[in-house]
Every structure is written in structure tokens, then in C-alpha cells.
Amino acid sequence: MKTNVVRLIKKEWFLLAMVGAILLSLVIPNVGKSAGVLHLDKVTTLGIALIFFLHGVGLSPTALRDGVANWRLHLFIQAATFIVYPLLWVCFGQAFLVFMPSALAFGFCFLFVLPSTISSSVAMTAIGHGNIPGAIFNASLSSLLGIFLTPLFIQFFMGLEGAQFDVMSSVTSIAQMLLLPMVVGQCVRPFILTFFEKHKSSVNKLDKYVILLIVFNAFSDSVNEGIWHSFSLDYVLLSVAICAVVLLVIVNGMKWSAQRLGFKRADEVAAVFCGSKKTLAAGVPMAKVIFGADPRLGMLLLPIMIYHPLQIFYCALLANRYQKQAIEHEQQKEVNV
Template sequence: MVGRLLHYFKKEWFLGGMLLAIALAAVIPSVGQSGGALHLDKFTTAGIALIFFLHGIGLSPEAIRRGVSNWKLHLFVQGTTFVAYPLLWLIFGPGFRVIMPEALALGFCYLFVLPSTISSSVAMTSVARGNIPGAIFNASLSSLLGIVITPLLIQLFMGMEGVKMDVVATVVSIATMLLLPMVVGQLLRPLLRGILETHKAITHKIDKWVILLIVFNAFSDSVVDGIWADFALSTLALTLVLAVVILLVVVHTVQWTARHIGFVREDEITAVFCGSKKTLAAGVPMAKVIFGASPMLGMLLLPIMFYHQVQIFYCAILASRYANQKAGIKDV
């Protein structure tokens, strides 16, 4: 029993790390706060650039070119990410603001306008035996489009609630933080690809470590500013339940729609895993740019943190089912 628990925690160390980061923020917020002993606000900025530099090295131009021609799949995935999800906020946003604190409701707004993931979307598509070139192209395209579309949608939706920002400056800041290192990494790919592949065990964990530090920093700032003082555990439970419901509704709506518009099985899989995902890796640094050092940042990030864990867990189950069906194994 103990061995099984240790194996589980070793496998799910990232989830445990996020819980630990939040716990440490509650106990020693002065260490993790912006300008604190560790100066995490500056350290994580460099870490974010490193993450996307490594993504740039890892992106295969050949695989992206192979996925370009399937325009029907691309329109479907990007439409789900940047049209269908934001519509959920327009429909249900007023209700969210009634049943939860304003900052948390805006966190769901932020979740709905984020781009898709890259690594986990492609990984799940691969496990499920879907259209991998299409997944690489769509996940990469979503990240690039999100640099512009996400700030614009934030201004459109949150601007109604008094949240103001310089959209052009925000887009430039996000592009500098995320896109520029990725382009540099892509240019240096011929030289550094071999080194990256040799040290996969290390490089694949860097993004998770940086995210943990950002979470520690964001929640420390929130604790120092007293944001969580009147925050009930029932609200946390509500956030988790909503994250689960949103994911299940979107995944199975995408699945049903893809089948009924005639997608082949491989394209359906890609649509499901690229269209339903939301990025934590890009979402956290983008939030730092968009919302700055706002004490609300921890609460704004809570929905995407919950959603990320739920999507990984459920999509892993779904990918396994797709793989079993392909292999002719009965799905129980």
C-alpha cells in the first residue's frame, strides 16, 4: 500500500508540488512575494523565457508543414478554442459573478479565453493514435494566435467590469516574453536539438518547476494582501466542480460534433484533445503580463489550475479508451 502511494506521488509530483506551493504561500508568504527574499517575480520572468526557448527547439517544422493542409480541422479546433469557449463566458459569466467572488469569476473568464496547450495536446493525440501532425500544427497555431486574441478578449470582456489595459503594449509584452524566445529556439534548433533530446528527462520538467515558482509567488502576493481572508472552502469546492463540468461538457460536445460533421477518427481525436485543452504553461505567464502584480492574481489563476489537473486526468483516460478501441479491446 505504501509502495503504491509513493509510486502515485512520484508520478503526480506536479500536482503535489502545486499543493505544496500554495501551502508554503499560506505559511511563509513574505519569502515568496514579489520583492521578497527570493525575488521570484524577477526569477520567474527568466524561467518563462527559458520554457518557450525550449519549446522553440522542440517544435518540428516538418511535422507542422504536414499538418497545414487540413483546413477543416484547423477551423474547427481554433473556433472551439477562441469562439465556443468565450461564448460560455457570455452565456454563464453573469451567473458566475452571482455565486462566487468577483476575482474568481474573472478567473473563469480568463480560463475561457486562453489558447490550447502544446505538449499535452500532442501527447494525448499520440497516445490515442490520432492525427499527430494536425495536433502539432493546431496546438502551435493556438499558442501563437493566443498572444493576440487572449488580451483582446480580456479587454472586451473584463473591460466591461472596469479592467483597463493597453492592449498593444500587452500584446508586445506577451510576444516578447513568449514568442521571441520560441523563435530564437526554432532558429537554433539545428544546433541544439541533439542536446535537448539527450537531456529530455531534465528539460521536460523545467516548465513545471517554473510554474510552481510562479504559483508560489502569485499566492504569496495574495496572502500578503489579505485576498483569502474571507475565502470559504465551499468556494474552492465550487471552483473544482465547475472545472469538471466545463471540461466534460466541452469534450463530449466537441466529440459529438466532430463525428456528426464527418471527421475521420484520427481528426476527431485531434479535435477533442486540441479543442478542449487550456494552457497552464502559457496562461500563468500571460496572466502576469496582463494583470501585473495584482493581489487578485492568485484567485484569477485558480480556475486554470484546477482545470489543468482535471483535463490531464480525464483526457489521459479518454486517450487510453481511444487507443483500446483502435486495438480492438473492449472499452469497459
């Protein structure tokens, strides 16, 4: 019995650690919050930079070129982010306005028109053995497009004037967070590739450790923001239910569509994680600029505050499943050889 429990813990340690991170955020949110005791916002940024550096070491230049040239994947992901998601508001927006306060309803509108995340999308694509170059390109492209498209969608759907954003600052931030570490990794690849290959199993676990810190940080921030007690319990539960349904429909819809369109498994993984996510990091600053000093800002941000930790948790579980499938596939190939 004890042996079976130990075996289960070893096999599902990532899932158990995810649940533990969430429970920990409920107990000591001040420790895990951004700018808290552990400064996890900075720690995870450094961790992500290290991950991308190692990906730069592990990626061959040929694979990188192939990832950027994969236009079908880019079109599929960007269409999911900026066409499929906004269509949810077109189809269900009026129902939202009927059954909930207008500020909360428009919060879902804001959620649907946000760009994708960068760091967690690429990190989870890496965990799932997906197309990392394609994920980096699309996550970065989504953020750049969102600078222009999100305010335009808001103006069209909600009648609010969009704000101007510092494009160069956004480009610089993306380059520093993703491209610079990867370029450095590519530059030193010839010198440390042998060491990298030798310790590849340990390197692969680093992605998961960083994701765990991101989960702890995200849930701690949501607890500190008071989203679980600042609003009516009915509205919080309704928001959680809608976010969960939307996430499940989009993620599984993208998996099904990618398979029907004949995407390779690696491209499917990148598409699912880049096309289904919405950014909290860029969403909050955008909301503050677009909505200004609107006293309803807290309710407008409630959907993305709920959706963010849900998407990280669910997609991390999915990434773990993709990883197991990839390992089993590689083992099967070795047996057949």
C-alpha cells in the same frame, strides 16, 4: 510497506509536489510572492522562455505549419473563451446579483469575459503531449482579442466604458515571451537536435518544475492579497464553490465536445488547456484601467484571484494524466510493432 510508499511517491511526485507548493505558500507567502525574496515572477518568466526555446528545438517546421493551419481547433477554442464563458453571465448573472453583493457578482462577469492565459496553457499542453503550435497560436490570439473584446463585454454587461489599451505593447510582450524563444529554438534546431533527443526525458520534466513554481507564486500572491481573510467567509466559500463548479463544467465539457467533434487527442489537449483558462496576469491590469479607483476593486478581483490558482492546480493534474496516457499509448504502439 515502505517499498510501496516509495513507489507511490515516485509515481505521484508531481501531485505531492503541487500540494506541497500550496502548503508552502500558506507558510511563507512572502518568499513565493511576485517581487518577493525569490522573485518568482521573473524566475517563472525565464523558465517559460526556456521551455518555449526547447519546444522550438523539438518542433519540426512541418508540425508548426500544421498547427497554425488548424482552423477548426482555433474556432473551437476562441468560441469557448469568448462565447461560452460570457453566456454563463447571460444565463446566471441575475442570480449572482440576487445572492451576493453587486461588486462580487460583477467580479464573476469580469472573470467570464477575460482572455485565456498564455504561459501555463502552453506549458500544460506540452506536459500533456498536446498540439503545442496550436496552443501557442490560440493562447496568443486570445490575448490579442481580449484587448478589444473584454472592455466591450464589460461595457455591454455592466454599463461601464471600456478603456483603451496599448495594442503594440501587448503584441510585443507576447512575441518576446513566446515567439522569440521559439524562433531562436527553431534556428538552432539543426545544431542541437541530437543533444536534445538524447536528453529528452530530462527536458520533459522541466515543464513540471516551472508549473510548480507558477503554483507556488500564484498561491503566495493570493495569500498576500488577503483574499482569504479580507472578505466575509461566506462570500469567499461561495466564490470558491462557484469557481470550482465552473472550472469542472468547462474543462469536462470541452473534453466531451472535442471528442464528439472528432478532434485528435493532441488537439483535444490543446483545446482543454487553452479554452478553459482565464488570465490573472492580464486581468489585474485590465481591471485597474477599466474600473479605475473604484473602492470595490478588491471584491471585483476576488473571483479571478480564486479561479487562477484553482485552474492551475486542476489543469496541472489533468496534464499529468494526459501525459501518462500518451506514454502508455506510445508503449503500446511499440509492443504492437
